[in-house]
Amino acid sequence: MRRSKLTAGPRRVRLHVGALGLLFLSAAPFAAAHAFQVTPPDAATKAAMEKRTAARTMLSSAIARLASNATDSAALLDAGRASIELEDYRAALGFLTRAEQASPRDGAVKAALGSAMLHLEKPSRALDYFGEAQLLGAPERLFLADRGLARDLLGQQDAAQRDYQLALSIAPSDEVIRRYAISLGITGQPDRAIQLLTPQLRTQDRAAWRSRAMILAINGRNDEATEIVKATMPALLAQSILPYLTQMDRLNPAQQAAAAHFGRFPAGELGPVRKPVQVAAAAPAPTPASSPTSTPSKRRGDKDKPVQVATATPPPATRPTPKPTLKPTPTPTPAPTPAPTPAPTVGQPPAAVPVRRADTPSVPAAKPPAPTPAPAAAQPVGVAVNSGAGPVGPGFSLSDVGQPPAAAAAPPSATTTPAPSAAAPLASLAQIVSSIEIPPEELERTSGAVGADTLAKLVEDKRKADAAEAAKREKEEAAAKAKAEADAKAKEEAAKKKANPSRIWVQVAAGSNQKALAFDFNRFAKKNAALFKGKDGGSTEWGRTRRLLVGPFKDKKAAADWLAQYKKAGGDGFVFTSDAGQEVDLFK
Structure with missing residues (x-):
């Protein structure tokens, strides 16, 4: 996962929420925590390091080949792929654009360009390239997993899941399994998603545990998601992430995928709680009860309702949602380390760093939410704005980890407005939030995408x-x-x-043995030497036997005169004309 970036322009800010992106990174322990112990890298980290080493080797080899031939399309493709593995997507785009110019009908180059566009958060353009790659005959295995993610980012979860299934049938991959699980979570299938992650959870894979936390948060199971985050991340980092994590069920599917995979959280006011898909014949989700031993988390009155699929462009919601009131706790209260609620066969989440939970400031306790008035009619919800909801805080940058908290993250006591205390921690950031904007073209389904x-x-x-x-x-x-x-x-x-023109002969005998015919001709020639003088003997095929011929003669009259003399000498025969091309083997 690439590092999140924050860029500012005149009256506009593009913000990548690094806090959510950290859910797919190894929890960044503080330097003080590392001072206590050094642990060897786990299997996933070691594999990632080996993969990056191989990518560096490939990039070095490709650049060496390009030094001798700058238009070597194979070297440009290798350099682009290696840059993608090294998360340098701008460099990858440069190499691959040159490769496309050198080989405009190379499907593998189109597939790699699609992957680069995907990681540059341009899923619509990525799908265009994947479509071109498929039409040019590139194997689907080159881009199935990335095409699935691009479709997820465009809200096309059904198509994305088909791509993930096909990719896993060709080449199983832990990362593709996690993408598939998050997609299932977005479509309201958290139990199936967690079951898919179970093998990785059993091996204490941190990325799998963070994926599980994201899936639970998307489906409104904030208590369980909160416990996983607190158990797998340092206290200050977890406290920074939770305000965003608990808002995940208010995003539409495309926004949820962008937040889960790229840490991009939308700006401005959010819609009401999304209602994920209800599986047929499934029992309604039970209302989660608060546990006296677990850390309280922010609750909303409409959290426990059955949920439906969000639509892409719903009408704005008009039903106000009362907000719970949080009372700030003056002093932190030590609490035992909570554990997430895993599946029966899954172990506990791995600890992030050897830091005592007593050092983590406790989350303010929430009052029971006020009853929510029943809506007049069920409306599909998604990106609709809830006018009763408070503003959402800005994103989080990786560079902020370990820095002193800014004034925007001050405790509720710093707020001077009479707003409800539940929104107090984020209310001071309203001006910043109003300037944050996500380009809409990346959140909308493009009309030019190939279905x-x-x-x-x-x-x-x-x-x-x-x-x-x-x-x-x-x-x-x-x-x-x-x-x-x-x-x-x-x-x-x-x-x-040309070698055997049509000629006139006199046939004097027949036989199948060439040597016997030659013997007979010599015998006849000795017996009538004057008559046979100047004449050749030969044989040619005659069905299953052969003709014994004398000649050739210049015309049929000459042949007939010779035959008359031969008959007077006691011989017999008849005139024969060979066809043009008919071979006559002359006796030597």
Whole structure:
């Protein structure tokens, strides 16, 4: 996960919420905590280090090849892929753009460009590149996992989950499993999502535990999510994250995916609590009861209601939501370390650092929420603004970890407005919040994105066109081959005709043995030497036997005159004309 960034311009701030992004990073322990003990890296960290080392090696090799040939598309592609692995997405985009110019119809380059665009938080453009890669014949395994994430970021969770399933069937991956689980959580299937994470949770994989916390928060199970965050992160960091984590169920699906994967939290007022999908024949979710031994967390009156799927553009909500009132605690109260509520077969979450929980300031206790008035009619909710909700605080930057808290994070006692105490910790940031803006093009579904049905039709049309082209090419090749064979045969026959023109002979005998025929000819020639003088003897095929010929003669009359003399000498025979090209083997 790349480090979150904060950039400011005139009257506009683009904010990446690093606090939520930290849920997918190894919990950053403070230097003081590291001073007490040094622990060896776990298996996941070691694998990540090895992967980065391999990426650096690939990048060095690619740059060396580019030094000798700056337009080597394979080297540019390798450099782009290595830069993506090293999380330098701008550099990756530069390499891959040059690779696209060198090989504009290379599907692998298009797939890598899609991955770079995805990590630059441009999912619509990423889907365009993935579609081009598929049309150019690139294997889907190159981009299935990233295409699934791009669809998640556009609110297309069903299509994203199909991509994750196919990617896992080709090459199982812990990261793809976590993406799939978060997508299931967004669609209101937290139990199934956590079950998918169970093997990683059993191995105390920190990324899996943080994914579980995010899934629980998305589905309004804030108490369980809070306990996981407190058990896996340092106290100050957890305290900074919780105000955002407990607002996750008020985001629409695209916003939830952006917050979960990139730590991007929307600015301004949020809508009411989203209602995730209710699975058919499933019992209603029980109302969570507060536990005297767990740390209290902020509760909302409409948290315990059954939930529905959010829509992309719902009408603004008009039902006011009463806010709970929090009383600040003057002194921190030590409390035992709470543990999250895992599945029966899953172990406890791994501790972040050896820091005592007694040093963590306790969260102010919340009063029971006031009853929420029943709505007149159920409305689909998503990005609708809840006018009764207080402003949401700004994001969190990784560079702020370990720094003294800013005035904006002051305790509720610093607030001078008579606003409800529940909103007091964030009310002082209202001016900052009003200037924070997320570009809407990254949160809306693009009208130019290629749908699954359209893409499938394009792929099928291309397959048919390729098959027709292959059949046409095969037919043309067969015709060319037949013509070449015919020409060769005609040439051979012409050569035979030239070597064996049509000639006139006298056949005097027949037999199947060439040597016997040669013996008979010599015997006839000795017996009638004057008659056979100047005449050649030979044989040619005659069905299953061979003709014994004498000649050749210049015309049939000469042949007939010779035959008459031969008959007077006691021989017999008849005139025979060989066809052009018919071979006559002359006796030596």
